[in-house]
Amino acid sequence: MDLINTPEFQRLRRIKQLGVASYVFQGAEHTRFTHCLGVYEITRQMCDNFEINYPSVKAGDGLWDDNERLVALCAALLHDLGHGPYSHTFEHIFGTDHEAITREIITNPSTNVYRVLAQVDSDFPAKVASVIDHTYPNPQVVQMISSQIDADRMDYLLRDAYNTGTKYGLFDLTRILRVMRPYAGGIAFEANGMHAVEDYIVSRFQMYQQVYFHPVSRGMEVVLTHLLTRAKELYEDNQLLDPYRPELLIPFFEQEFNLQDYLKLDDGVLNTYFLYWQDYPDPLLQDFANRFLNRKPLKSITFMPATRRLLPRMRQLVADAGFDPAYYTAENDSFDLPYDQYDPSSANPKTQIEIMQPDGTLEELSTLSALVAAITGKSTGDTRFYFPKAMLGTPTDDLFAPIYAEFQAHILNGSLIPQNLEELDQ
Amino acid sequence: MDLINTPEFQRLRRIKQLGVASYVFQGAEHTRFTHCLGVYEITRQMCDNFEINYPSVKAGDGLWDDNERLVALCAALLHDLGHGPYSHTFEHIFGTDHEAITREIITNPSTNVYRVLAQVDSDFPAKVASVIDHTYPNPQVVQMISSQIDADRMDYLLRDAYNTGTKYGLFDLTRILRVMRPYAGGIAFEANGMHAVEDYIVSRFQMYQQVYFHPVSRGMEVVLTHLLTRAKELYEDNQLLDPYRPELLIPFFEQEFNLQDYLKLDDGVLNTYFLYWQDYPDPLLQDFANRFLNRKPLKSITFMPATRRLLPRMRQLVADAGFDPAYYTAENDSFDLPYDQYDPSSANPKTQIEIMQPDGTLEELSTLSALVAAITGKSTGDTRFYFPKAMLGTPTDDLFAPIYAEFQAHILNGSLIPQNLEELDQ
């Protein structure tokens, strides 16, 4: 495939799929490149299955039209093209949008990807982009790439499970593929495969709880955010001159970047600047560069709405111990719904998973599965307060001993607790 | 191990672990012999872990006393010794009790197993039996072999998953073993292993739903029940003479069996009689022997309390089609609780699963896990009506056409339904 050989696609080899989570799950060193190839392969298997078992006979019969194969495969391969290094954090700070950039790479005539796609037809790049956009008219193609149970999610769950070594993320892909079938409204699942689909939902729930929302990787994310924030501040203050000047990041610091600027970035480029900054004469930049490269995350405890009122005091204690709380503390929450029923009144309706009964009627998954019903619509996640590990040190009889002691007295089994009832009454 | 070489233990090689379920999951051909070896091996790993990491220093410290190893290992190896061929069905018809027989084999001085155990100490057989009995004083040893998350359950879930080829039953045994720890009240799990325990509970839930309660294997169980019932009737009627006489079953038909009689039975012995009976001049015995050996189960549909009132009519239709409903229909339900909290007021309290917090306190699993809480105390299962496959035949214009048509009109998507509202109003 010529698309794989484009520089825009090869760039994905240099961007880790799980970003900072590779600091926690040390085997998770796989990249977006292999993920994209995997999504392509799963989509190919879907197309093969549909073509052999459900070929369309005449237009509008709700079966599979194999002329859609090429657009489906290209969309599968390219759907993550716009991801940059440490995507989540980077977007947060620099206001980039990887989905918009994906569309831009596909439809901008200056890219190699565009040129390869346009060989099919001058409209083809726009078509591929519209699949990723969910505006493509054939819902079967759209749902292959993007729905609650699509090639993208199935690949990343299995791949992340394989590479993190967890067994939670495993489910029976072969069986799910075998029970998928096209219908006029998209893709449904045969009733005898319901348990495999159910197992996928549970696996996804578990991967979110245990891998994607892991407190330590969120602690590394805090470090990265504060590191890039500090660098931007210094740059805006006309510091960070050669050889510490991050040439390729400057368009982003200045908020005037173009596609070419974006395509130069990868994990290695950012890490290389961080390596330089470890020697830069600003203690904050130096410390956070060191923390990021050498895996020294901020520590955390959970807190509840009722204990949130204790946070200012905790922050003050961090300050008293000599750490600037603007950099050395943070709040962070993580929530995700494992599987939602379709709700037309919701702002961002998710496609529901439909199980096809022997008589051809469709039933939404959670009406059939006790297990899925039990977790449908349940939000899971927690809110955490981050702070330096030093706060957990043994309070020896030095100056900081009472500070540490008070800080630690507010922690029990990893949670923030009041030290006495009055604290809650305040 | 001399115990493995006893005839009582070798007999388990000839008894399939899953009984009739091997007719549905064709790879499930493994026996109770390999399961028992597996339980032994898991128990051994538990002991090793406890001995290395939590060795008792002085009596009563709640840690592991390695003098308990031998009794634990023997109980693990022997816990299923009393199982017979097609245990569940056999017990139902002949009133045997595999747990009582297990104790009998262990403690009856006539057995080889007793002789091997008694070499340790004359009290030792009784000790081993008391572990299986739950009356042994050390709760750690009892819980290794028998609790909601014990060596027995962990082995059979993984082994059955491996041999049925399902992915649902997989969980991370290595991790669970690593986070187990003894305490004064039994065995607890460290907080950082909670997700592995949670995954085990979900796997167990899924295996029950999808393997152990599979409608077709229950259909084979119905066939076996009716086959043995018919044989007993004929025997009591002084039929089944040579060469059809089931020599080794007669003590059970007459309800005067001893341990030696029981130990002669295995799957092959029963199947051999069934082979003979295929030629016996009683159409019912012949047909059910043929159905069992050649996998021709009764079919089934689910019914609800509200539709139960339709069953007499369905049975009548089966009779009208020429099948004796006493043999050719059946009702069957399956219910199990995936994980219950301990409830001291319940008749049969189950051990609860305790998670140990960093400060040493114990929390019951479902208070910590959203997933487990969601399924705790939920009963899962269904009630089914069984009947001959012929009832689903195409109603050609023969005599039975209207019978078949009426029967089939009461079925939609595998469930019994009223044909009209009046049927429910009756």
Next chain:
Amino acid sequence: MDLINTPEFQRLRRIKQLGVASYVFQGAEHTRFTHCLGVYEITRQMCDNFEINYPSVKAGDGLWDDNERLVALCAALLHDLGHGPYSHTFEHIFGTDHEAITREIITNPSTNVYRVLAQVDSDFPAKVASVIDHTYPNPQVVQMISSQIDADRMDYLLRDAYNTGTKYGLFDLTRILRVMRPYAGGIAFEANGMHAVEDYIVSRFQMYQQVYFHPVSRGMEVVLTHLLTRAKELYEDNQLLDPYRPELLIPFFEQEFNLQDYLKLDDGVLNTYFLYWQDYPDPLLQDFANRFLNRKPLKSITFMPATRRLLPRMRQLVADAGFDPAYYTAENDSFDLPYDQYDPSSANPKTQIEIMQPDGTLEELSTLSALVAAITGKSTGDTRFYFPKAMLGTPTDDLFAPIYAEFQAHILNGSLIPQNLEELDQ
């Protein structure tokens, strides 16, 4: 598939794939039934692959004609239909031939299998039999089922490896299937898949050495042989009357059996007679029945041509210790060629494995693979002398002490050795 539901095919559920080897590799409890389904599935994948990638355009083009699919699948499913209980040993004693019986079951109008096949066409049963016979005109179909790298061998190697838990037998089936391709002379392999084929040959070599030729399972085979031999002798001597009379074996003792007699036999039937015989008042029959059911094999040592002359003395010592050497000793060898080049002058030429070069020419595997060349034509195996375990007992100061001592002095590291140079010179 109606074929699977025939009694002749369901019988395979009651015959273990590895026979006595399940006594050594305790997980090896799988049956010929699952193996046959596996061969069917692999053949189906071969057909799918050929149909998608190499469909014949016109007769004689050497590509795949999908009209061959049905005959290939039926031959795959039925190729082992004639196997009986403990096939190898049974054939040796009773002179049956499982291949001839397979053909008989397929082509004899009295069987259910024949009736199902004949529904396709009255010639169809003969066609299917001719594939198994290697006389079918299309070599592609024949080689799918029977060649050095066919669906049969690939399934049993992987299945036996899965169930014995060995890692030696694993190879990359998916890759091999992907590089197979039809040509006029049969089936070849693309050059870029050569390493996968090579790995298959090595796996096969290792499985033979470590599983199929295991000394202990050969020791159980010796026990079974002597057990059946003794039973035959007693029967011929008008003993073994009711209830010890082995009704279903008698046609074989009398060498006047028909197909129906054969189809009644399975592992359970034989084991059931053995259970009865454990109580029969003939010490040899009793002992060998007990040895077989309760896994008490004869022990063994290897010997070489040079040490064969010591065997009479060893046998004499066994006799002196009170064991009838006709029953309690045996010689047994095992030899197999892991992969042979095709040699037209050999009595039983094996199909060679052809690798297709980029320019379309074929090269025989061992000319390309250093690893295969290294093992091609090498025979592997050993010759063993079997004897009772008692001979290895500690020579206490009883009567037999000097006998045991002399016996054991001839054994070093599992091999028969001369006690002094003169023994070799004799």
Next chain:
Amino acid sequence: MDLINTPEFQRLRRIKQLGVASYVFQGAEHTRFTHCLGVYEITRQMCDNFEINYPSVKAGDGLWDDNERLVALCAALLHDLGHGPYSHTFEHIFGTDHEAITREIITNPSTNVYRVLAQVDSDFPAKVASVIDHTYPNPQVVQMISSQIDADRMDYLLRDAYNTGTKYGLFDLTRILRVMRPYAGGIAFEANGMHAVEDYIVSRFQMYQQVYFHPVSRGMEVVLTHLLTRAKELYEDNQLLDPYRPELLIPFFEQEFNLQDYLKLDDGVLNTYFLYWQDYPDPLLQDFANRFLNRKPLKSITFMPATRRLLPRMRQLVADAGFDPAYYTAENDSFDLPYDQYDPSSANPKTQIEIMQPDGTLEELSTLSALVAAITGKSTGDTRFYFPKAMLGTPTDDLFAPIYAEFQAHILNGSLIPQNLEELDQ
């Protein structure tokens, strides 16, 4: 472990284990960091096994002294500390030696690693280095880390197999660990585990042939070599000024680097310079940077001693087609001995693998294993000629058509061939 948290060790997270091979086996994105953790873990299991089963009772008894555990574990963890980015190629060009650098990092008082080790004892760093050096007096410890079958090789074979997805590299680690045992001369293997060891040797043979010596990854190595060579030439010519100046590489270009310079390098740093160089106004540097980042390897064919004389003509044709042969062609060979017997007269004797017989004597592996004997001392590998892909282009009727045609006429099935007999006679 404090060692893992040192910057020197965390740096290994940024260096891929397989270097350029990740361009061929796209899943091979794992790093030296995870490999080192794996070697640590395997060594820990070896120590546990030895301590439980073979604890030394008195000095000199040839059994395991658990006081050696710490030095063994540290050596295991740190054995690859000196690896840099794309080690093999980098060493070749800049004359670095990763083994010497490993020792330097461990024993140089300026490093964090040294500081952590020296907390044990001031001699401890030197001790750890001597294990890696093979000069440590206890051969058991040395052989754990470095021998023909050590923790290092076992980890990388399995890890590389897992990540490349090949099945060739799999062997039974658990079994090998179980049959290892210490003796006075080092580590031996029990006779009943011989087949597992044999399988390891074959796996290793196959991984070398199929992964480590893959022609395409050698083609990427050629690209990298020529890229760095060109950069060095330009630098020496006072080019490559800001922003193209490779600050962190300059000490290596100038051959005056210290340990701190070396520890700044990683894959990302090199790739970042390559990204810059893609825009540098030197066509060779630009093209090779682009080829490396975007995976455009040189192509290759094999040649034999007899056809080597054709290479000058092939190089001339490459030149005629417009490519500088100094950059666009290369020769490359790969040879490795899968397993050598110990030969005291050889320059670099390898430890042989010893199998311990029941009577305690040792036998060298290849005397017992037909499979290993077959491949012992066999060198495997090939010699290849590399050239631009364009040379394989379709010879259209342009200027270069006759050049391409002549070039391609010398290639058959991936090998260099004479066009006529005279070419060999020349």
